[in-house]
Amino acid sequence: MAARTRADQAGEGLNLIARTAAALVAIVALAALANAVLQWRDARALPLRGRLVDAGGHRLRVLESGAGQPGPTVVLECGIGGATAASWGWVQRGVERFAPVVAYDRAGLGWSEPGPMPRDGARLVGELHALLLNAGHPAPYVFVGHSYGGLLARLFAERYPGEIAGVVLVDSSHPRQFGDTRRMPGRFRFIRALLPAAPWAARLGLMRLLVWIVPMDVKHLPPLERREQMAFLGRASHWTGTVREMQAWLPLTNPEAAQTRGFGDRPLAVITADHSARWGGWAQLQGEVAALSSNSAHETVPGATHGGLLSDSVYAAHVIDAVRAVREAMLRGGPVTLGAGEPGR
16 A cells, blocks of 8 residues: 555656646746737838948848948947837937937847858957948948947958048957956956856747847937837847857957057047946056057946946937047047037037
């Protein structure tokens, strides 16, 4: 009798495990199905904005505005970690009032098609160059890079030196930032460890849920760009593209950027977020970024966060002002002057 009782208990335990596993499979399947329905809804509510242009065998989404304004064209390069052309909503709206301006999604991000591996900086700037030419935007350019996009600004200027007229770096990354700052190395290791799970989490709708629950800078973008960017953050394909860029950052992109020679005497404006400047070592690195040109100006924006410099209209006005200042310095041949008037005037 005792032996049969133990057998019955073992059987009940196995049945419980089986029922639990079946319930988990059902929950996962339902979550994946619900997320697929939400993505279908997003696709209908948010059709392609801009156009797809060949960048060397694959197409990238490009947003163009300010047609008819005097050149040179302003090129907006976003950071890493999920950003797209939509991240520039406030800035593009401001710059298009006085210059032609282009924002785009790098390969694998947003609306853009995936590109060949590895996704290092050298490949990214080559694809951007092809995109600009195929989209009908010839040089020269004013290159505006946010965060990781600052490394790409260095690489673009190094590879195509005659095509850069001026540069704006917005809380720009630095090749040594993971060794010369206190908080960043640990934060980067944490993100790099978790990020490969993001595409799988997105398939189950978890990334979409996270975007709604966790306070994020994206929620301060203009309504259209906010809806678009939040939809992208729920897509597995978008996170796969992000993971591939992140995997190339330390071993490839950082050494490539470290070997560049700077911007010479081209006008350069450096905008630093006040909150970022509090990270140990970040302010010093931003000073080194400003020294990449002999004609530069550096402004730290009080109260601004790293992402808020783009997503918050109050802080984005400082970026718009910096673009205008670099263009004016380029056209008149004088020094870059920041804060000469109300930002975004």
